[in-house]
Amino acid sequence: MKKAVVPSEAAKPRKARGRPRSFDRDAALAAAMEVFWRKGFEATSISDLTEAMGINPPSLYSAFGDKEHLFLEAIESYQNRRGDSCPYEAEPTARGAIERLLEYMASDLAESSHPRGCMMMIAAATSTNASTSLQKVLSQKRLAARDHLRLRIKRGIDEGDVPAGTDAGALADFYSTILMGMSLQARDGATRKGLLATVQQAMRIFPAIPKGATRKRRETAAA
Amino acid sequence: MKKAVVPSEAAKPRKARGRPRSFDRDAALAAAMEVFWRKGFEATSISDLTEAMGINPPSLYSAFGDKEHLFLEAIESYQNRRGDSCPYEAEPTARGAIERLLEYMASDLAESSHPRGCMMMIAAATSTNASTSLQKVLSQKRLAARDHLRLRIKRGIDEGDVPAGTDAGALADFYSTILMGMSLQARDGATRKGLLATVQQAMRIFPAIPKGATRKRRETAAA
DNA sequence: TTATTTATGTATCGAGCACTACACAACCAA
DNA sequence: TTGGTTGTGTAGTGCTCGATACATAAATAA
Numbered sequence: 001m002k003k004a005v006v007p008s009e010a011a012k013p014r015k016a017r018g019r020p021r022s023f024d025r026d027a028a029l030a031a032a033m034e035v036f037w038r039k040g041f042e043a044t045s046i047s048d049l050t051e052a053m054g055i056n057p058p059s060l061y062s063a064f065g066d067k068e069h070l071f072l073e074a075i076e077s078y079q080n081r082r083g084d085s086c087p088y089e090a091e092p093t094a095r096g097a098i099e100r101l102l103e104y105m106a107s108d109l110a111e112s113s114h115p116r117g118c119m120m121m122i123a124a125a126t127s128t129n130a131s132t133s134l135q136k137v138l139s140q141k142r143l144a145a146r147d148h149l150r151l152r153i154k155r156g157i158d159e160g161d162v163p164a165g166t167d168a169g170a171l172a173d174f175y176s177t178i179l180m181g182m183s184l185q186a187r188d189g190a191t192r193k194g195l196l197a198t199v200q201q202a203m204r205i206f207p208a209i210p211k212g213a214t215r216k217r218r219e220t221a222a223a
Numbered sequence: 224m225k226k227a228v229v230p231s232e233a234a235k236p237r238k239a240r241g242r243p244r245s246f247d248r249d250a251a252l253a254a255a256m257e258v259f260w261r262k263g264f265e266a267t268s269i270s271d272l273t274e275a276m277g278i279n280p281p282s283l284y285s286a287f288g289d290k291e292h293l294f295l296e297a298i299e300s301y302q303n304r305r306g307d308s309c310p311y312e313a314e315p316t317a318r319g320a321i322e323r324l325l326e327y328m329a330s331d332l333a334e335s336s337h338p339r340g341c342m343m344m345i346a347a348a349t350s351t352n353a354s355t356s357l358q359k360v361l362s363q364k365r366l367a368a369r370d371h372l373r374l375r376i377k378r379g380i381d382e383g384d385v386p387a388g389t390d391a392g393a394l395a396d397f398y399s400t401i402l403m404g405m406s407l408q409a410r411d412g413a414t415r416k417g418l419l420a421t422v423q424q425a426m427r428i429f430p431a432i433p434k435g436a437t438r439k440r441r442e443t444a445a446a
Numbered sequence: 447t448t449a450t451t452t453a454t455g456t457a458t459c460g461a462g463c464a465c466t467a468c469a470c471a472a473c474c475a476a
Numbered sequence: 477t478t479g480g481t482t483g484t485g486t487a488g489t490g491c492t493c494g495a496t497a498c499a500t501a502a503a504t505a506a
Contacts, residue, residue, distance in 0.1 A: 038351075039351045039352070040348065040349070040351055042265060042266055042349075043265055043349075043351045043352040121407060122348060124348075124407065124410065125263065125344075125345060125347075125348030125349055125407075125410075126265075126266075126348060126349055126351075128261075128262045128263055128349075129262070129266040139411065142411055143411075167420075170417075170420045170421070173413070173417055173420065174420075174421050174424045174425070176408065177401060177404030177405055177407075177408055177421050178400060178404055179404070180403065180404040180407040180408065181399070181400030181401055181402070181403040181404030181405075181407075182400055182404075184344060184347065184348075184404075184407070185396070185399065187348075188347070188362065188365055188366075189362075190396070194393075197393045197397075198393070198397050198400050201393065201394075201397045201428050202397070202428075204427075205425075205427055205428065
């Protein structure tokens with residue numbers, strides 16, 4: 001029925017036909033995200049959403065499709081927010097990147113300016129009655145996050161800042177576990193300080209380059 | 224209205240008045256527990272429960288009160304099951320106890336004979352719309368579990384198998400985080416093998432007694 | 447037997463759910 | 477203006493939710 005046209009830089013529809021929307025779509029989406037984040041998917045009702053967004057049901061449905069599509073957009077928005085706030089890929093070493101990510105998450109999970117915990121983790125647990133397609137999307141995103149860690153560690157091995165022979169998959173699993181656990185701890189009222197202490201502990205696992213070894217690429221080190 | 228008389232060994236009510244119950248209460252509770260474990264609290268409907276328990280709504284309400292009370296009994300039953308299956312308190316050292324607990328959980332969380340993940344963790348995330356009293360009970364149980372770990376570590380310090388000066392609270396937080404994370408990983412399809420690898424990593428954090436030091440009580444060691 | 451007590455099956459209850467039909471309002475093109 | 481198009485507010489739709497009213501069944505107590 002409706003084409004999901006992305007209104008990106010080029011070729012924004014030049015002329016709006018019909019009555020213009022009377023609310024800020026992005027602001028409404030942000031409000032919806034906050035509710036989903038706080039209550040999860042199933043426990044959030046349409047009336048919860050319309051109240052928070054300041055619109056009526058028909059406006060919600062015409063702008064976002066249905067509850068599931070709105071949720072998917074909220075997830076997307078959440079992930080973009082996270083990506084913008086924590087450019088951990090800028091760190092030169094794998095260890096630095098993971099430490100930065102964990103420390104950022106520890107701070108943000110306990111932040112009081114938004115719901116506690118990670119929206120993705122909350123979504124994971126509150127979508128057991130959602131459609132299989134939605135569950136599949138969520139599962140894929142979680143696996144992608146874990147794989148992101150794994151690839152960063154693998155890059156570290158290639159670049160020589162992580163010892164060769166390190167099991168990148170197992171290490172990624174470990175830090176994924178830590179991240180998921182911290183999210184639940186935050187929901188349960190853990191403080192920023194407490195979470196950072198756990199991060200400190202978790203970083204002790206990270207394999208160190210034997211003392212005296214170069215931190216350059218393997219090829220360089222072998223030369 | 225109704226006295227919650229525990230029909231324990233002594234003084235079981237000698238004569239049942241009125242029509243006797245036509246179903247096995249324990250079996251029905253076990254069936255309900257399985258459903259709550261799989262779907263969480265909110266996503267489980269009364270009809271889900273009555274179907275799994277093989278009874279009609281009035282029987283459910285007369286035997287268990289309401290959905291929340293049934294859930295509380297299911298939680299209780301779940302925790303007893305866990306306590307019986309993993310007597311980790313029998314381990315002589317704190318490290319051994321925690322390692323045994325984590326390994327048991329890693330195996331059990333990925334077990335296919337019952338829903339994956341820990342029922343308490345699932346409950347934590349799927350009770351955002353439950354009554355505040357239920358949420359308080361769940362929160363207390365989670366804090367109690369964390370405190371259990373902390374006290375076991377503290378005992379290890381007293382008995383000399385954990386280095387003096389160890390921050391028992393921070394260490395308990397760390398292993399709580401691991402346990403919570405493993406539960407989510409298991410829900411996401413993590414294998415027993417993968418979880419055990421994470422346990423292996425997590426145990427490397429545990430503070431070791433300096434080499435050559437005695438493992439006896441501090442008093443003995445000081446002598 | 448009759449009275450009392452308790453459990454069960456049928457058949458709902460009112461409330462809230464996700465979602466929408468419909469009339470109207472607000473903008474464009476002509 | 478007139479017609480076409482699209483968003484908005486009112487007022488619902490059918491459905492499922494948690495929980496029950498009620499008549500009856502099955503036990504004990506007298």
